[in-house]
Amino acid sequence: MSSTPPKTFQGWVAQDATSPLTFTSFEPKPFTETDIDVRVSHCGICGTDIHTLRSGWGPADYPCVVGHEIIGTVVCVGSGVSTLASSQASRELKVGDRVGIGAQSMSCLRADCEACADGRENYCARMTGTYNSRYADKSKAHGGFAEFWRGPAHFAFKIPDALPSAEAAPLLCGGVTVFAPLLKHGAGPGKSVGIVGIGGLGHMGILFARALGCARVVAISRSSSKRRDAVEGLGADAFIATDEEKKWARTHARSLDLIICTVDAPDMPLVQYLRLLKVDGTFVQVGAPESPLPPLTAWSLIQKGVKVTGSNIGSPGEIRKMLQLAAEKRVLPWIQQRPMRDINAALADMDAGKARYRYVLSNETELQSKL
Numbered sequence: 001m002s003s004t005p006p007k008t009f010q011g012w013v014a015q016d017a018t019s020p021l022t023f024t025s026f027e028p029k030p031f032t033e034t035d036i037d038v039r040v041s042h043c044g045i046c047g048t049d050i051h052t053l054r055s056g057w058g059p060a061d062y063p064c065v066v067g068h069e070i071i072g073t074v075v076c077v078g079s080g081v082s083t084l085a086s087s088q089a090s091r092e093l094k095v096g097d098r099v100g101i102g103a104q105s106m107s108c109l110r111a112d113c114e115a116c117a118d119g120r121e122n123y124c125a126r127m128t129g130t131y132n133s134r135y136a137d138k139s140k141a142h143g144g145f146a147e148f149w150r151g152p153a154h155f156a157f158k159i160p161d162a163l164p165s166a167e168a169a170p171l172l173c174g175g176v177t178v179f180a181p182l183l184k185h186g187a188g189p190g191k192s193v194g195i196v197g198i199g200g201l202g203h204m205g206i207l208f209a210r211a212l213g214c215a216r217v218v219a220i221s222r223s224s225s226k227r228r229d230a231v232e233g234l235g236a237d238a239f240i241a242t243d244e245e246k247k248w249a250r251t252h253a254r255s256l257d258l259i260i261c262t263v264d265a266p267d268m269p270l271v272q273y274l275r276l277l278k279v280d281g282t283f284v285q286v287g288a289p290e291s292p293l294p295p296l297t298a299w300s301l302i303q304k305g306v307k308v309t310g311s312n313i314g315s316p317g318e319i320r321k322m323l324q325l326a327a328e329k330r331v332l333p334w335i336q337q338r339p340m341r342d343i344n345a346a347l348a349d350m351d352a353g354k355a356r357y358r359y360v361l362s363n364e365t366e367l368q369s370k371l
């Protein structure tokens with residue numbers, strides 16, 4: 001062990017579904033030999049933080065510290081990390097390394113778990129989320145809107161030197177959540193891909209579809225207000241404004257091989273989105289509305305043999321692949337940095353849809369402003 005791990009951390013704690021977060025101390029999980037402690041420098045705000053804080057998917061386990069697009073520096077390494085059986089890459093983690101942690105901080109890692117044994121820890125039935133979740137010993141998992149993060153080294157990833165910390169943060173959850181289904185469903189040369197919802201996840205979806213060499217990338221948004229950013233900035237080939245273009249589903253019918261939908265509103269025009277798919281096309285829902293999706297007509301599936309599926313974050317292997325591609329092709333999310341002490345205002349702005357396209361809260365700005 002590199003130094004004595006503290007018993008309490010300080011961070012932005014939610015006590016209930018409506019009060020502002022308060023900066024106070026909280027208890028991290030007990031430090032075990034396969035854990036690391038990380039001094040958090042940056043943490044992005046993901047839509048999931050908002051759903052969780054307001055108990056949108058069901059009652060949250062307050063008090064809780066959200067934030068799962070974490071970047072920081074390793075300050076403490078458990079004595080068992082260098083011989084960790086579960087992950088060769090994590091064995092190399094050292095004090096001083098710059099690492100990232102995403103939305104998952106543990107899974108069962110058992111040989112008899114099909115998901116874990118296959119390197120698909122993100123589908124383990126016993127997964128521990130980075131916050132609002134419990135480890136096997138029943139201790140609470142706490143996220144990155146704090147000074148430190150503690151958790152299993154298996155779920156911490158070295159950040160390539162080519163990626164600046166603030167831009168790297170959103171890749172850890174939002175980035176891999178769009179990258180993993182793009183990769184799995186064959187996005188690449190010759191493929192036409194649609195990205196629905198141009199927010200945090202969606203704008204990274206356009207960037208990754210481009211980086212993977214897709215023939216055509218179509219941004220699908222409600223209004224034309226993001227058209228310029230999407231086409232001139234992010235590199236989309238076309239843009240559909242669903243609230244403004246009459247008969248858009250008919251005009252663009254059968255034009256896409258794959259759609260990644262990041263929308264988190266339950267009233268999305270799902271049947272119309274499916275019309276955009278070619279025969280055998282695939283629709284992947286990654287946005288997670290707080291109430292059920294709209295009903296589907298059987299014909300929207302039958303007529304073209306389309307597939308409707310979902311995708312949950314990404315595995316450690318996919319996170320490493322994504323970070324490598326992002327470093328090689330300079331996939332850098334569009335971010336707005338704010339000091340972490342502005343967290344309550346930033347959460348309100350995120351909820352109001354003002355982010356262009358990801359807020360990243362920084363403890364460094366905090367430190368600099370004190371100098």
Ligand SMILES: NC(=O)c1ccc[n+]([C@@H]2O[C@H](COP(=O)([O-])OP(=O)(O)OC[C@H]3O[C@@H](n4cnc5c(N)ncnc54)[C@H](OP(=O)(O)O)[C@@H]3O)[C@@H](O)[C@H]2O)c1
Pocket residue numbers: 045046047048049051173174177196197198199200201202220221222223226262263264265267268285286287288289311312313314350353355357
């Ligand atoms: N599957 C996973 O593993 C996973 C991982 C991370 C996040 N998520 C979920 O993904 C969702 C999106 O997260 P995010 O961080 O990207 O949020 P975000 O930045 O707020 O983006 C969501 C986008 O959805 C669109 N949208 C919002 N309200 C809408 C409405 N009423 N009708 C149609 N479209 C609407 C907007 O795009 P336009 O303005 O372009 O229409 C908005 O920018 C959240 O539910 C989050 O919990 C899932």
Ligand SMILES: [Zn+2]
Pocket residue numbers: 046047048049068103173174
């Ligand atoms: Zn997330």
Ligand SMILES: [Zn+2]
Pocket residue numbers: 107108109110113114115116117121124125126
């Ligand atoms: Zn498992």
